[in-house]
Amino acid sequence: MEEPDPLLRRQSDLESDDKGDPSPFEALISPLDADTFIDEYFNREMLHLCGDAGRFASLIDWSDLDQLLAHNRLEPPRLRLSRGGKEIDPSKYTRQRRGARDIDAGATTTLLRQGATLAVGFADELLPSLRAIAEDAEQLLGARVNVNIYAGWGTASGFNPHYDRHDVLAVQVRGRKRWRVAEPEFAHPTGRDHHRPAPSDERFGFDTILESGDVLFLPRGWWHEAIPLGEESLHITIAMSPPTAHNVLDWLAPRLEQSVIGRADVPPPCRPEARKAYFAELLQAIEAQFDGDISEDFARSREAERPAAPRFDLSSIGKGLPAIDRATGVLLASEKRVDEHREDDESLRVVLGGRNWPCDPRFLPALRLLRSYRSTSFGELSATLADSAQEDGLRGFIQMLAAGGAVFLESGKC
Numbered sequence: 001m002e003e004p005d006p007l008l009r010r011q012s013d014l015e016s017d018d019k020g021d022p023s024p025f026e027a028l029i030s031p032l033d034a035d036t037f038i039d040e041y042f043n044r045e046m047l048h049l050c051g052d053a054g055r056f057a058s059l060i061d062w063s064d065l066d067q068l069l070a071h072n073r074l075e076p077p078r079l080r081l082s083r084g085g086k087e088i089d090p091s092k093y094t095r096q097r098r099g100a101r102d103i104d105a106g107a108t109t110t111l112l113r114q115g116a117t118l119a120v121g122f123a124d125e126l127l128p129s130l131r132a133i134a135e136d137a138e139q140l141l142g143a144r145v146n147v148n149i150y151a152g153w154g155t156a157s158g159f160n161p162h163y164d165r166h167d168v169l170a171v172q173v174r175g176r177k178r179w180r181v182a183e184p185e186f187a188h189p190t191g192r193d194h195h196r197p198a199p200s201d202e203r204f205g206f207d208t209i210l211e212s213g214d215v216l217f218l219p220r221g222w223w224h225e226a227i228p229l230g231e232e233s234l235h236i237t238i239a240m241s242p243p244t245a246h247n248v249l250d251w252l253a254p255r256l257e258q259s260v261i262g263r264a265d266v267p268p269p270c271r272p273e274a275r276k277a278y279f280a281e282l283l284q285a286i287e288a289q290f291d292g293d294i295s296e297d298f299a300r301s302r303e304a305e306r307p308a309a310p311r312f313d314l315s316s317i318g319k320g321l322p323a324i325d326r327a328t329g330v331l332l333a334s335e336k337r338v339d340e341h342r343e344d345d346e347s348l349r350v351v352l353g354g355r356n357w358p359c360d361p362r363f364l365p366a367l368r369l370l371r372s373y374r375s376t377s378f379g380e381l382s383a384t385l386a387d388s389a390q391e392d393g394l395r396g397f398i399q400m401l402a403a404g405g406a407v408f409l410e411s412g413k414c
Contacts, residue, residue, distance in 0.1 A: 025136040028056075028171055028215055028238070034140055042141065043167065043188075043219055043242065046181060046206065051213035056173045059129045060236065065151060068126050069108075075101045081108065083116040085160035115154025117228065123149045123236070133238060142299060143167075143242040150235050152228045161198040161225040165189055166241040168218045170226070172210040175233035177226050181206035184221035190244060199223055210235070243302060251301055252289055259285045313408050321402050322411040324395050326379035329410035330402075332370050352406040362386065363394055375410055 022030055029037050029049065041047045069079075076090040093108045094101040112118060120126075124134035124147040134145040152158060163184065170179070182203040186196065209229070210216060218224055226235075256262030261281045267274035322328065332352070348361045359367070365384035369376055378398065382391045401407045 023136045023140070024132040025140055025238075028133065028169065029217075037217075038141070041217055041219075042240075045219065046183075046222060047215075047217040048206075048208065049215040049217075050211070051215065053212040055213045056171055059133075059171070060123075060127060060149065060173060060234070062174075062234070064127060065120075065149065065234070068120065068123070068149075069103060069105075072126055073100060074103060074120065078121045079103060080119045080121075081111050081116045082119065082158040083111070083114070083154065084156045085158075088116060112151075112153060115152075115156050115228075117150060117152035117154070117158025119158065120149040122146050130236065137238060137240060141240055141242060142302065143240040145241075146239050148237045148239065150226070150233075150237065152233050153231065154228050155230045157225055157227050159226070161204075161223055162195070163189065163221050163223050164218075164239070165191055165193075166220050166239045168220075168224075169238040169240070170210065170216040170218070171236050171238070172212055172214045172216075173234045173236060174212055175231055176209050176211050176229055177233045177235060178207070178209050178229060179216055180204040180225045180227070181216075181218065182223035184219075184223065186221060188244075189221045190246065243298075247302075248298065251298055252286065255289055256282075256285055259288075261285050316408070321399065322409050324378050324398060324409065326377065326382065327412045328378045329375035329412075330370060330378055330381060330398055331375045331408045331410065333406055333408055352401060355404065355406065357401065357404070357406065359397065360390075360393060362390055363397055366394060370407070 023034075026032075026034050029047075030051075032047075032049070037047075068074075076094065080090075081088040081093050088111060090101065093104050093111055095104050096102075108118070124130040124145075130147040134147050137143065137145045150158070161180070161182075182199045182205065185199070186193065204223070204225075261278070262285055264278070267278050269275070334352075348359045348364070349356050350359045350367060351357075362385065366381040369381060369384060378395070381398070382388070382394060385391060385394060398407065398409075402409050
């Protein structure tokens with residue numbers, strides 16, 4: 001009897017835990033939970049999950065894609081058509097209008113009928129259902145995440161065999177598509193690595209058809225080719241780019257400049273002893289940065305750098321700021337943008353909405369609670385204080401943020 005592929009997991013083979021509704025990202029990898037995915041597959045191994053047909057229908061349908069194309073100005077390369085492994089010249093399916101290139105619906109439809117593949121990048125910025133997935137994955141994995149859409153009806157591959165410099169989760173929403181996969185020759189390629197020649201056909205040891213409801217996860221560096229089957233196919237990919245050592249070193253550089261050696265010039269090559277002493281002292285300064293656990297500082301910095309989706313409440317502009325009581329809702333004006341810079345034990349500044357604000361360190365737990373994206377009552381924020389006598393100070397701080405547009409206040413909403 002043939003042994004089952006250990007990389008293939010079926011919904012019927014795994015019992016889901018009774019933990020309530022899964023998060024948007026976990027719903028894609030169900031019945032796996034996030035911990036299993038992170039510990040066994042993320043950055044490590046390929047994963048193929050088979051699911052029920054149509055289980056992703058609520059994410060995007062043809063009507064959603066129709067509206068997306070009709071009501072958004074999507075210029076190449078964000079919108080691309082390709083066929084036979086080559087991108088089609090944008091002049092074939094766009095037209096110049098009002099200083100920009102608009103998609104030509106007739107020409108695009110004709111090319112799709114002729115077997116082209118349509119790709120829309122950063123679709124999470126356009127559809128709330130995809131945006132929820134990207135935000136959930138970013139928070140869960142600590143990675144930069146974007147979602148792309150691919151649609152086609154032909155038989156020719158839109159893209160030649162290639163590997164990506166990010167992890168990919170392919171989600172087959174409608175129809176079917178054939179996928180060929182080869183293991184990497186070079187582990188964890190980055191943007192500084194040159195693309196290598198595609199492996200021979202014999203190296204593509206995984207060859208299967210993704211059906212509606214199926215998911216395929218590929219760590220960065222894994223070769224793959226997605227091949228249409230002459231029928232409708234609609235799938236999305238979740239591109240995940242976790243930080244690497246390069247990101248950590250970039251983050252450390254300005255911190256090092258707080259020390260004298262971090263600002264000093266490197267001695268000239270003709271002074272080898274001075275250069276040796278310089279690098280020894282610099283190494284000590286770097287090692288000093290790792291005294292204690294800096295992972296939380298790095299995580300907060302990465303989150304603060306992530307592009308934040310703005311919120312607006314224009315109807316409240318002429319009404320003035322409401323008084324803050326314990327039922328007042330407090331909501332960040334930009335999602336999850338809270339960065340902390342501690343000056344000393346009694347001095348702290350935070351970054352909200354791209355601005356620096358002085359902050360009492362005792363208010364940090366309340367600020368961190370605001371990252372949850374939901375409206376949080378002032379009563380909930382006050383409950384994070386170690387001493388109820390600090391409540392008036394927190395109220396004044398929230399009023400300052402509201403006056404500066406960093407948070408919104410909602411009277412009696414919570």
